[in-house]
Amino acid sequence: MSSPEFKNPVVKWIDHRLPVFSFMHHELHEYPTPRNLSYLWNLGSLAGLALVTMIVTGIILAMHYTPHVDHAFESVERIMRDVNHGWLIRYIHMNGASFFFIVVYIHIFRGLYYGSYKAPRELLWILGVLILLLMMATAFMGYVLPWGQMSFWGATVITNLFSAIPLIGDSIVVWLWGGFSVDNPTLSRFFALHYLMPFMIVGVVILHIIALHRFGSNNPLGIDVSGKQDTIPFHPYYTSKDLFGAMVFLTIFASAIFFYPNFLGHPDNYIPANPLQTPAHIVPEWYFLPFYAILRAIPDKLGGVLFMFGAIAVLFILPWLDRSPVRSGRFRPLFKMFFWVLLADCVLLGYLGGKPAEGIYVTLSRLATAYYFIHFLVILPLLSVVEKTRPLPQSISMPVTGAGMSAALAAKRGKADV
Amino acid sequence: MSDTVENQGRRDFIVVATNTMLAVGAAAVAYPFINQMNPAADTLALSSIEVDVSGIEEGQAITVKWRGKPVFIRHRTAAEIALADQVSMDDLRDPEGDMDRVEKPEYLVIQGICTHLGCVPLGQKIGEIKGDFNGWFCPCHGSHYDTSGRIRKGPAPTNLEVPPYAFLSDNVIKIG
Ligand code: HEM
Ligand code: FES
Numbered sequence: 123m124s125s126p127e128f129k130n131p132v133v134k135w136i137d138h139r140l141p142v143f144s145f146m147h148h149e150l151h152e153y154p155t156p157r158n159l160s161y162l163w164n165l166g167s168l169a170g171l172a173l174v175t176m177i178v179t180g181i182i183l184a185m186h187y188t189p190h191v192d193h194a195f196e197s198v199e200r201i202m203r204d205v206n207h208g209w210l211i212r213y214i215h216m217n218g219a220s221f222f223f224i225v226v227y228i229h230i231f232r233g234l235y236y237g238s239y240k241a242p243r244e245l246l247w248i249l250g251v252l253i254l255l256l257m258m259a260t261a262f263m264g265y266v267l268p269w270g271q272m273s274f275w276g277a278t279v280i281t282n283l284f285s286a287i288p289l290i291g292d293s294i295v296v297w298l299w300g301g302f303s304v305d306n307p308t309l310s311r312f313f314a315l316h317y318l319m320p321f322m323i324v325g326v327v328i329l330h331i332i333a334l335h336r337f338g339s340n341n342p343l344g345i346d347v348s349g350k351q352d353t354i355p356f357h358p359y360y361t362s363k364d365l366f367g368a369m370v371f372l373t374i375f376a377s378a379i380f381f382y383p384n385f386l387g388h389p390d391n392y393i394p395a396n397p398l399q400t401p402a403h404i405v406p407e408w409y410f411l412p413f414y415a416i417l418r419a420i421p422d423k424l425g426g427v428l429f430m431f432g433a434i435a436v437l438f439i440l441p442w443l444d445r446s447p448v449r450s451g452r453f454r455p456l457f458k459m460f461f462w463v464l465l466a467d468c469v470l471l472g473y474l475g476g477k478p479a480e481g482i483y484v485t486l487s488r489l490a491t492a493y494y495f496i497h498f499l500v501i502l503p504l505l506s507v508v509e510k511t512r513p514l515p516q517s518i519s520m521p522v523t524g525a526g527m528s529a530a531l532a533a534k535r536g537k538a539d540v
Numbered sequence: 541m542s543d544t545v546e547n548q549g550r551r552d553f554i555v556v557a558t559n560t561m562l563a564v565g566a567a568a569v570a571y572p573f574i575n576q577m578n579p580a581a582d583t584l585a586l587s588s589i590e591v592d593v594s595g596i597e598e599g600q601a602i603t604v605k606w607r608g609k610p611v612f613i614r615h616r617t618a619a620e621i622a623l624a625d626q627v628s629m630d631d632l633r634d635p636e637g638d639m640d641r642v643e644k645p646e647y648l649v650i651q652g653i654c655t656h657l658g659c660v661p662l663g664q665k666i667g668e669i670k671g672d673f674n675g676w677f678c679p680c681h682g683s684h685y686d687t688s689g690r691i692r693k694g695p696a697p698t699n700l701e702v703p704p705y706a707f708l709s710d711n712v713i714k715i716g
Contacts, residue, residue: 282658301583303608398610400659
């Protein structure tokens with residue numbers, strides 16, 4: 123680590139004793155980053171922005187919210203009507219969850235396409251999947267808090283998934299509920315956990331970034347950085363690019379908050395929870411729909427639950443399923459095709475998850491579920507063996523193979539390699 | 541320090557003994573922290589109710605709340621009882637005779653909680669869908685129950701549960 127020379131004497135004095143400024147300079151300023159990152163590499167910083175937004179608005183909501191079955195619904199309505207700008211804070215939090223998932227899903231598919239899960243980034247990838255799991259748990263418990271009909275029945279159906287576990291399942295469900303149904307003890311513990319888990323996410327995000335900075339970002343070519351000429355300092359190049367991306371993101375996010383705040387929500391959640399009446403058509407939030415479709419596709423209770431969790435489990439072991447040494451989909455003609463089929467399959471699962479479980483929808487859900495698992499468990503391992511990949515460029519600064527290297531660059535390369 | 545074989549064995553013993561006691565201690569401390577999430581004493585205390593069933597007309601049903609969940613009490617018609625009784629055990633996913641599910645055949649008392657994932661099935665109110673077997677239908681993922689509340693079609697694994705109950709008099713039942 124090269125120690126920067128700070129001009130400000132106070133900064134200098136502090137940095138000598140507590141090297142936070144050196145640390146920040148190293149990780150955010152000079153941090154060498156591949157020069158060819160596309161806009162798909164903006165999603166990481168956007169996810170961070172979304173997480174901070176959720177924590178800030180969440181803590182404010184918690185100041186006005188009452189976690190009790192008799193008051194929760196009213197306290198949220200009070201936030202909407204009476205608390206100064208409460209409607210804004212809540213709409214940011216509500217839509218923020220959806221936007222957080224949009225960002226993270228794009229971030230994940232980016233990784234899938236460019237092989238960012240391959241060596242030496244396996245742990246970085248696994249930490250990412252862990253963040254996804256924690257986000258799901260957090261969003262699920264958050265959705266229970268306003269105590270509307272969807273909150274209540276969503277909580278009932280999802281906690282009941284654990285009753286599929288043989289022998290101890292029913293005791294686990296009673297333990298989760300703290301009673302014999304979803305009720306006040308359930309609501310208060312969900313509130314406590316909903317407050318806690320985002321901070322656990324922050325912890326895992328820090329590990330995720332430590333792992334990232336060990337080898338640096340992958341890039342659209344999927345080849346390693348071969349020297350100084352392949353990188354540019356993070357600041358000002360990527361700080362400004364990330365900032366621009368954040369502006370675009372915030373513009374879209376703000377449009378949703380101000381013009382279509384309930385577009386992604388479900389009107390039934392504005393009806394107070396009623397334990398004696400299930401709404402005619404219950405669906406989870408959109409970001410859970412693909413998993414919900416998998417759950418319902420399997421005609422067996424335990425099987426459905428296992429496949430649903432299995433859909434995430436395959437992501438954990440993905441680095442060992444896809445053994446192809448080539449990272450980027452750009453140089454893998456067959457993989458590229460199957461990638462798009464997988465993406466379409468996931469969108470189809472999402473669509474089916476929102477439809478009633480009957481007739482053609484059931485058949486399609488089964489096919490789409492089967493394809494999802496076949497992609498990861500059969501196609502990827504097979505491709506690693508049979509696919510003929512295209513030739514890789516020599517370096518990032520020289521993406522066109524065989525094209526004449528400029529003399530200056532060649533000289534630089536020579537130097538860097540020494 | 542002398543590192544004789546004899547000493548090594550003693551050290552291993554100390555290490556294993558220490559780790560074992562640590563594990564036992566950790567488990568003992570973990571237990572109350574886990575058990576606090578189980579139903580509290582006051583939640584357990586709320587667990588019985590009495591219901592007068594004389595007001596239910598034949599063919600009608602009421603829903604009462606017990607332990608936070610709905611209990612269905614249906615005053616069945618002779619036709620419904622006959623239908624439930626005649627079913628062959630081979631046609632049932634969770635074989636159970638109708639007579640084993642009731643105290644008095646006219647009154648079917650069952651928990652109104654789908655055994656799949658816990659939704660409340662439709663079929664209590666007049667005009668609601670009762671499913672292919674004329675009992676109840678769960679709209680969440682499509683489970684059909686018959687006039688004895690037994691699962692006949694759909695993802696639910698078992699029959700609608702019969703809660704513990706007894707007739708205190710001809711007309712009053714105690715649930716729980
Ligand atoms: C990972 C970050 C987070 C996610 C994904 C998330 C997600 C959600 C969701 C989906 C809701 C339901 C919104 C609705 O339909 O009304 C919600 C509600 C709520 N959240 Fe969060 N949340 C996060 C962080 C936090 C934090 C750090 C707090 C701090 C205590 C918090 C406090 C609340 C409160 C009080 C509510 C109930 C009020 C309401 O429903 O609007 N959240 N959250
Ligand atoms: S909860 Fe009734 S069918 Fe799933």
